Amino acid sequence: MADTALKPSNQSLDTVIAALRDLLGDRLSTANAIRDQHGHDESYHHGSLPDAVCFAHSTEEVAEIVKICSAHEVPIIAYGTGTSLEGHVIPTRGGVTVDLSQMDAVIEVNPEDLDCTVQAGVRRKQLNEYLRDTGLFFPIDPGADASLGGMSATRASGTNAVRYGTMRENVLALTCVMPDGRIIRTNRRARKSSAGYDLTRLMVGSEGTLGIITEVTLKLYGIPEAITSAVVSFPDLEGAVNAVIATIQCGIPIARIELLDDVQMDAINRYAGLDYPVMSTLFLECHGSEASVAEQATSMGEICADFGGANFQWTSLAEERTKLWQARHDAAYAAKALRHNSVLWATDVCVPISRLAECILETKQDVVDSKLVAPIVGHVGDGNFHLAFVMAEGDEEEFKRADALNDRMVERALSMGGTCTGEHGVGTGKMKFLQAEHGDAVSYMRMIKKALDPKNIMNPGKIFTV
Amino acid sequence: MADTALKPSNQSLDTVIAALRDLLGDRLSTANAIRDQHGHDESYHHGSLPDAVCFAHSTEEVAEIVKICSAHEVPIIAYGTGTSLEGHVIPTRGGVTVDLSQMDAVIEVNPEDLDCTVQAGVRRKQLNEYLRDTGLFFPIDPGADASLGGMSATRASGTNAVRYGTMRENVLALTCVMPDGRIIRTNRRARKSSAGYDLTRLMVGSEGTLGIITEVTLKLYGIPEAITSAVVSFPDLEGAVNAVIATIQCGIPIARIELLDDVQMDAINRYAGLDYPVMSTLFLECHGSEASVAEQATSMGEICADFGGANFQWTSLAEERTKLWQARHDAAYAAKALRHNSVLWATDVCVPISRLAECILETKQDVVDSKLVAPIVGHVGDGNFHLAFVMAEGDEEEFKRADALNDRMVERALSMGGTCTGEHGVGTGKMKFLQAEHGDAVSYMRMIKKALDPKNIMNPGKIFTV
Numbered sequence: 001m002a003d004t005a006l007k008p009s010n011q012s013l014d015t016v017i018a019a020l021r022d023l024l025g026d027r028l029s030t031a032n033a034i035r036d037q038h039g040h041d042e043s044y045h046h047g048s049l050p051d052a053v054c055f056a057h058s059t060e061e062v063a064e065i066v067k068i069c070s071a072h073e074v075p076i077i078a079y080g081t082g083t084s085l086e087g088h089v090i091p092t093r094g095g096v097t098v099d100l101s102q103m104d105a106v107i108e109v110n111p112e113d114l115d116c117t118v119q120a121g122v123r124r125k126q127l128n129e130y131l132r133d134t135g136l137f138f139p140i141d142p143g144a145d146a147s148l149g150g151m152s153a154t155r156a157s158g159t160n161a162v163r164y165g166t167m168r169e170n171v172l173a174l175t176c177v178m179p180d181g182r183i184i185r186t187n188r189r190a191r192k193s194s195a196g197y198d199l200t201r202l203m204v205g206s207e208g209t210l211g212i213i214t215e216v217t218l219k220l221y222g223i224p225e226a227i228t229s230a231v232v233s234f235p236d237l238e239g240a241v242n243a244v245i246a247t248i249q250c251g252i253p254i255a256r257i258e259l260l261d262d263v264q265m266d267a268i269n270r271y272a273g274l275d276y277p278v279m280s281t282l283f284l285e286c287h288g289s290e291a292s293v294a295e296q297a298t299s300m301g302e303i304c305a306d307f308g309g310a311n312f313q314w315t316s317l318a319e320e321r322t323k324l325w326q327a328r329h330d331a332a333y334a335a336k337a338l339r340h341n342s343v344l345w346a347t348d349v350c351v352p353i354s355r356l357a358e359c360i361l362e363t364k365q366d367v368v369d370s371k372l373v374a375p376i377v378g379h380v381g382d383g384n385f386h387l388a389f390v391m392a393e394g395d396e397e398e399f400k401r402a403d404a405l406n407d408r409m410v411e412r413a414l415s416m417g418g419t420c421t422g423e424h425g426v427g428t429g430k431m432k433f434l435q436a437e438h439g440d441a442v443s444y445m446r447m448i449k450k451a452l453d454p455k456n457i458m459n460p461g462k463i464f465t466v
Numbered sequence: 467m468a469d470t471a472l473k474p475s476n477q478s479l480d481t482v483i484a485a486l487r488d489l490l491g492d493r494l495s496t497a498n499a500i501r502d503q504h505g506h507d508e509s510y511h512h513g514s515l516p517d518a519v520c521f522a523h524s525t526e527e528v529a530e531i532v533k534i535c536s537a538h539e540v541p542i543i544a545y546g547t548g549t550s551l552e553g554h555v556i557p558t559r560g561g562v563t564v565d566l567s568q569m570d571a572v573i574e575v576n577p578e579d580l581d582c583t584v585q586a587g588v589r590r591k592q593l594n595e596y597l598r599d600t601g602l603f604f605p606i607d608p609g610a611d612a613s614l615g616g617m618s619a620t621r622a623s624g625t626n627a628v629r630y631g632t633m634r635e636n637v638l639a640l641t642c643v644m645p646d647g648r649i650i651r652t653n654r655r656a657r658k659s660s661a662g663y664d665l666t667r668l669m670v671g672s673e674g675t676l677g678i679i680t681e682v683t684l685k686l687y688g689i690p691e692a693i694t695s696a697v698v699s700f701p702d703l704e705g706a707v708n709a710v711i712a713t714i715q716c717g718i719p720i721a722r723i724e725l726l727d728d729v730q731m732d733a734i735n736r737y738a739g740l741d742y743p744v745m746s747t748l749f750l751e752c753h754g755s756e757a758s759v760a761e762q763a764t765s766m767g768e769i770c771a772d773f774g775g776a777n778f779q780w781t782s783l784a785e786e787r788t789k790l791w792q793a794r795h796d797a798a799y800a801a802k803a804l805r806h807n808s809v810l811w812a813t814d815v816c817v818p819i820s821r822l823a824e825c826i827l828e829t830k831q832d833v834v835d836s837k838l839v840a841p842i843v844g845h846v847g848d849g850n851f852h853l854a855f856v857m858a859e860g861d862e863e864e865f866k867r868a869d870a871l872n873d874r875m876v877e878r879a880l881s882m883g884g885t886c887t888g889e890h891g892v893g894t895g896k897m898k899f900l901q902a903e904h905g906d907a908v909s910y911m912r913m914i915k916k917a918l919d920p921k922n923i924m925n926p927g928k929i930f931t932v
Contacts, residue, residue, distance in 0.1 A: 112715055112820040155660040166658050168667070169635055184907040190816040191848045192632050193885035194621040194671055195892055195903055196929055197911045201634070201667030205660055222717035249578055251688035292758050350656040354578040382657045419659035426661055437661055441650040444918060445663045451917030452910060463662055 006460070007094040012072040013051050016096065019068045020054055027055040027102075038079055038089070038097040042144065042332075044345035044391070044399075045087035045428060050077060050097035057102055059175055059183055059214040066212065067181035069096055073455050078208040080121060080150030083142075085346050086427025088154060088207050092461045098212060100149055106130050107215065115172055115189060117217045120149025127218075136220040139164040142423070143329050149213045154425040155205030159328065162248075162381030163255040163287065164221065166423065167204055174203050175215035179453035189217060202448070207425055208459035210452050224287035228297055229256075229321045232309040233279040237261060237364055237376075239307040240280040241357040244380045246303050248353050252296055256285035257381040258328055261364065264335065264375035264388075268327050271334030277311060283328050285321070331377045335388040338373055343391045347406050347429070349413035350384040350422025359416055360385055363409050370401050384422035411436075426463045434464055472926070473560040478538040479517050482562065485534045486520055493521040493568075504545055504555070504563040508610065508798075510811035510857070510865075511553035511894060516543060516563035523568055525641055525649055525680040532678065533647035535562055539921050544674040546587060546616030549608075551812050552893025554620060554673050558927045564678060566615055572596050573681065581638055581655055583683045586615025593684075602686040605630040608889070609795050615679045620891040621671030625794065628714075628847030629721040629753065630687065632889065633670055640669050641681035645919040655683060668914070673891055674925035676918050690753035694763055695722075695787045698775040699745040703727060703830055703842075705773040706746040707823040710846045712769050714819050718762055722751035723847040724794055727830065730801065730841035730854075734793050737800030743777060749794050751787070797843045801854040804839055809857045813872050813895070815879035816850040816888025825882055826851055829875050836867050850888035877902075892929045900930055 008016075020028045029035075030052045040047030051074075056062045069076045075095025082089055091097055103119035106127065110116065111134045118127060125145045127138050140151060141158035150156075152174065157166035164170065173187035186199040203210060234240035244257055259282055260268070266278045282304070286296040297314055304312060315321060327334075336344040351359045360376060367374045367387070378385025387409060389402040410420045410433050420426075420433035435442055442464060449456075449466050456466055474482075486494045495501075496518045506513030517540075522528045535542045541561025548555055557563055569585035572593065576582065577600045584593060591611045593604050606617060607624035616622075618640065623632035630636065639653035652665040669676060700706040710723055725748055726734070732744045748770070752762040763780055770778060781787060793800075802810040817825045826842060833840045833853070844851025853875060855868040876886045876899050886892075886899035901908055908930060915922075915932050922932055 110818065110820065112711075113818040114715070115818070155658075155664075157658060161658065165635070168658070168664065169631070178910060182906050182909075184910060185905065186907055188880070188885050188903065189818045189883040190850075190879075190885045190888065191819075192621075192623060192627065192634070192816055192850060192888050194887045194889050195885045195896065196671070196900055196908065197676075197914060198621075198634065198664075198667045198671055199907055199910060201664045202914075205662070205664055210663075245578075249580070289758075289761055291761050292755075295755055295757050350658055352576065352579040352581070352655045353657075354576065384656075384658060413656075414654070417655040419654050419656040419661045421660045422656065422658050423660050430661065434662055437654065439651065440648050441652055441665055442662065443648075444644060444650060444665060447917045448663060448668075448914055451913045 008072070008074045012074055016068055016072050016074045017052050020052065020065060020096065023064055024054055029053045038099065039091065041082050041084040041087060041089050043085045043087050043429065044343050045090060048090050048092050050091040051094045053097045053099055055099050055102050059177060062098060062177045062212055062214050063181050063183050065096065065098055066177050066179065070179065070181055070455060070457055073457060075457050075460050077459050078153065078212045080147030081123065081144065083144035083146050084150065084154060084427060085424045086429035088425060088427040088462060092428065100147065100214070103214065109134060111136060113189065114220045115217060116220055117215060118148055120214050120216060121147050123147050124151065131220065135223050137223050138218055138220055140167055140170055143332050148216045148218065152204050152213050152216050153207050155423070157379065157423040159256045159258055159379060161379055162257055163253060168201060170219045171200055171204050171216060172219060173217040174200055174213050176203055176211040176213050178211045179455070179458050207427065207462050209449060209462055210458060226290045226293040226316065227285060227287055227321065228293050228314045228316045229285045229324055230312060230314045231276060231324060232282045232284065232304045233277040233311045234281065235279065235308045237280040238357060238361060239309070240282055241360055241380060243282065243304050243307040243309060245353050245356060247300065248381055250299065252299050254284065254296065254381060255287040256283065258283040259378045259380040259385065260331065261376040264331055264377045267334040267338050267375055268331065271330060271337050272327050274327060283324060332388055335375050335390050338390050339392065341393045343393050345389040345391060345402055346386055348384060348386045348422050348424050349410055349418055349420060350382060351413050351416045351418030353383045355416035355418070356380060356383050359412055362412060363387065366405050366408060370405050372398065372402055372405065382422065428462060431464060474538065474540045478540055482534055482538050482540045483518050486518065486531060486562065489530055490520055495519045504565065505557065507548050507550040507553060507555050509551045509553050509895065510809050511556060514556050514558050516557040517560045519563045519565055521565050521568050525643065528564060528643045528678055528680050529647050529649050531562065531564055532643050532645065536645065536647055536921060536923055539923060541923050541926050543925050544619065544678045546613030547589065547610065549610035549612050550616065550620060550893060551890045552895035554891060554893040554928060558894065566613065566680070569680065575600060577602060579655065580686045581683060582686055583681060584614055586680050586682060587613050589613050590617065597686065601689055603689050604684055604686055606633055606636055609798050614682045614684065618670050618679050618682050619672065619674050621889070623845065623889040625722045625724055625845060627845055628723055629719060634667060636685045637666055637670050637682060638685055639683040640666055640679050642669055642677040642679050644677040645921070645924050671891070673893065673928050675915060675928055676924060692756045692759040692782065693751065693753055693787065694759050694780045694782045695751045695790055696778060696780045697742060697790060698748045698750065698770045699743040699777045700747070701745065701774045703746040704823055704827060706748055707826055707846060709748065709770050709773040709775060711819050711822060713766065714847055716765065718765050720750065720762065720847060721753040722749065724749040725844045725846040725851065726797065727842040730797055730843045733800040733804050733841055734797065737796060737803050738793050740793060749790060798854055801841050801856050804856050805858065807859045809859050811855040811857060811868055812852055814850060814852045814888050814890045815875055815884055815886060816848060817879050817882045817884030819849045821882035822846060822849050825878055828878060829853065832871050832874060836871050838864070838868055838871065848888065894928060897930060
């Protein structure tokens, strides 16, 4: 929602827009259609228009844009694909949105070092298509086909995180334009370093509030020799979750272990014309050598059977696996399609795995009691799950019920040693929980923000107010 | 070396020492023997005495100590086991050393979540002994039996990092006393989170300059079902390094792959009464299921043979493996024993693996040309290796030759996209390289330091001067 009291003056904006037009020509736009497109993300949060949108082509150009905005204290919002889920890219105080989607070059791939460097606007699917002939891949896969700059900025993860980690573990280095317009490189390509403060990890997850990520150096992995996937149905949610917990506690190096509840399975069947049983379900995948994958599959079969898993079928066929995981990645869109003219509110929490069953079951009971349409789906191997409220557009009463349920779920997760967001980020949506989660630590986050961005121009009003 | 111009006034010190004595009784010491013991680390750097040493027993006590020192702007140096290698714990400006070694309680182990929380003074071997009955272990193993607080503060790693990561990847959360004396918890126990700035990773590797780590929450791992280790000799250094590179590029999930050159093997034989061939050697270890370990061992055998590896013998016997890895962990002590009355200077760099052979071979040639005694040993699977200068005590000319060689090695590593230190940290020893490595990024590290520690009392003069 717009915070008009904190918007820059018209005079500042006019000066900045004129200077940006000199710099960028027609890659500076104040057209309503363009501003509209950059005024919201994929969340339920109310949008708010930027005063102008820049389409940057290089790190140096971003630096010039930041210098111009900084001189006049005009807010700057970095924008990748607009697929954030907690209002991250919404210009709540107006200002200039810097769209990085045209910075979509793969700068270098070093197959022998298992790394690559890309411009921030490269999307995850684009990178994997580019890499196909090298035998390498990049595993982090949030639901959306997000940009790697945006994924870094929100500390994204996805279905493979249980084995390969999140953006936190997979970003080796960043090029960033800092709030004063200087360009820094946060690290070298070495796999590890003890040389100074970890600015890479500070920028990963900073949601555009400390600077703009313009280039990302990523770890890559060899495409496994063997991959096998499966879908398993369980008689109840508890059995499915407990099978996951047992898998993690046994140390099986599972690559993907995803939970979808009965409501989500129904949504997927309807959306993609599939006929999975409408039951609590796990989607699984094993990566490794032929022998290792066979061994993992056998262990998984035994564990799932112990918890009532049935209709177990493994497939190694690429086509079938792609179909299976596309269905999983479309979960949010499938949920949204459950109701006409619906608004989707996707929220997430993450807890220690020993508390996962309790947390999911209590949340599911809340959903049932609330009479809301809200499928549960999650990267449960990490203790991370999502609730997607499918709400009637403009129904304030339904929104309030969802809001109350979300509050209860976050409080539950925090009381179990968990976090208010496992992978979506804070944006504006989770701001109210930050103090409860981090206590006094938030004041040191604020000190860092004030030190690096004393004018509070980088995506102001996100994560916390300063 | 002492920087007397920047030492606190005698009056401030007297006031602080009196207040600390009120707080701690005889756990505050100004005895020369105790100050001596805390005036140096295991590096070649000249020592400098603290004005007093506190032995803390709790986080709250550390907070009181910090508040007292802060009020009078007296430097505070956190001290674990004193095994740092770049002068980290040397009180170059005097002040109060806070010895955390008596904070050695394992606070909780959560076997079902594969994590534990320990006080900062718990040592790595102590933790693994404590964990033995749980079937879990903590893999990070620098050469010394260091404290987990110190290992966090220097972003340590060790022989298992190629598979399990470094302290960066394995610290889930920290309790820290910040420069103003407030206590924070940097994260919850959830495996992942997108909730705000990553203060955990900021504190890991900050070398006591941003606060004092008092408790550490760590990831644990199941002890592998099968473990097998081997020692392989190579006709030349190039063959050994290229075997490592091939292993990493093939994606073999090796747990340990360590290089020791001929000089180091000779040192180990003499130190431990062993009879390994005096050749370039790899120490290897595979972890996993029986089938997976057998598969890895077969692949490793083929790769090593391709590069001339010989005398290959795998062992799964715990006793033999322990002996083998103890020999590896004693490498520095063995090197020091090569000469009587010697001073050891252990330095390290880390490069992308594609440049590792070139970097090691050029460095080895430098060592040969310099006529210095300086074995090479390294965690080469990460691209990380060490040079240990074994110098005659007080021989300034020899020190200068070592210094020049170290400069050349670091410049070489930086020119190859590497870092001036892979795991030892900056301390005072690598300060001069920080700007060359990070450029303008250093100025943002300084901004963070100034914001969090405006009085510059936390381990001042380390990493950079402010």
